[in-house]
Amino acid sequence: MSADKIHIFDTTLRDGEQVPGCKLNTSEKVGLALQLEALGVDIIEAGFPISSPGDFSSVEEISKIITNATVCGLTRAVEKDIEVAAAALRHAKKPRIHTGIGTSDLHIKAKFNATQEEILERAVKAVKYARRFTDDVEFFAEDAGRTDNDYLARVVEAVIAAGATVVNIPDTTGYCLPHDYGAKIAFLVNNVPNIDKAIISCHCHNDLGLATANSIAGVINGARQIECTINGLGERAGNTSLEEVVMIIRQHKELNLETGVDPQLLNPLSRLVSDTMRMPVQPNKAIVGSNAFSHSSGIHQDGFLKSAQTYEIIAPEEVGADSSKIILTARSGRSALAYRFQKLGFRFDRNDVDSLYEQFVTIADRKKEVEDSDLSAMAIQHQSSAAAV
Ligand code: KIV
Ligand code: ZN
Secondary structure: OOOEEOEEEEOOOOOHHHOOOOOOOHHHHHHHHHHHHHHOOOEEEEEOHHHOHHHHHHHHHHHHHOOOOEEEEEEEOOHHHHHHHHHHOOOOOOEEEEEEEEOOHHHHHHHOOOOHHHHHHHHHHHHHHHHOOOOOEEEEEEOHHHOOHHHHHHHHHHHHHOOOOEEEEEEOOOOOOHHHHHHHHHHHHHHOOOHHHOEEEEEEEOOOOOHHHHHHHHHHOOOOEEEEEHHHOOOOOOEOEHHHHHHHHHHOHHHOEEOOOOHHHHHHHHHHHHHHHOOOOOOOOOOOOOOOOEEOOHHHHHHHHHOHHHOOOOOHHHHOOOOOEEOOOOOOOHHHHHHHHHHOOOOOOHHHHHHHHHHHHHHHHHOOOOOHHHHHHHHHHHHHHHHHO
């Protein structure tokens, strides 16, 4: 049975760019959009056109230059927003309007001082209005994670009947547990009569560190689009990380899912986004962190040197990362030390390594990491004292 395609909806340039200090200008956004297209994402959310002239021009310029991916602009469920988004997207080969409104009781009361029926009406009206400009309309039910499932199902059914082709079920506050989020998606699959007319999308935030797990639970239960960002950037604790969901889907063949993303471009693009947005990547970040392929404990190093797969489920070259690193610290063992001497061009037998190891541990206790220059100095000294005997 052939694998089901998961559409990758990248929102680095919209939700990702909302991170304080990550604001991009139009030419930076256009540059990143081209790289996202090369990466193979299906949809690029280029911005929120009504929010500022800068965002309008970014969506407009990205629309002109992108050829394969769908270009998407965000709006509130407000006619003026939709008109402005449509204008910004007018040059796009494949334009999508992403409109929506809060559906949880909290949003309905605190933000809109409205009733469920009024919100449902506004949602339907916005989708119908957006369909005047494009056939590709995505509806988001903001705070769907905390929205009552029966009401959510009514909203989803109504917006699909109004013409929505994608229904986005955001866990806006990152509140859901994976089994609850998965059950929410399954509930929609089983209780919305016209659900086969639209794609269900997951848009998960990382406030409890569950964004990736929730998105995966979503696709296991029938969603076919994931909204995500490079390096997991996004409001507060961020969004689902693109590189994580892509590699989970690639690693777990039993899910029978696939994406169109080229994994070898993940690390280069992660670095480019980090540099352009001036936002460093945490070293222990999965797939793209500087320590993702580094081994420092003796037990791991020994196993890794015998077979890399003992401690690596992904080869670094598969995701465009630098080769795996053996880091020499006070936790390292003799195998790693011998390996590093060999890499530096020194060949020592077991007795030599034993005596050099004593010296190495003393240095390693003093320094966080033993450098090649320390090792070369040790090796040369060892060789000359051996020659003098
Ligand atoms: O988190 C969220 O709910 C959003 C919507 C605007 C899609 O970003
Ligand atoms: Zn969001």
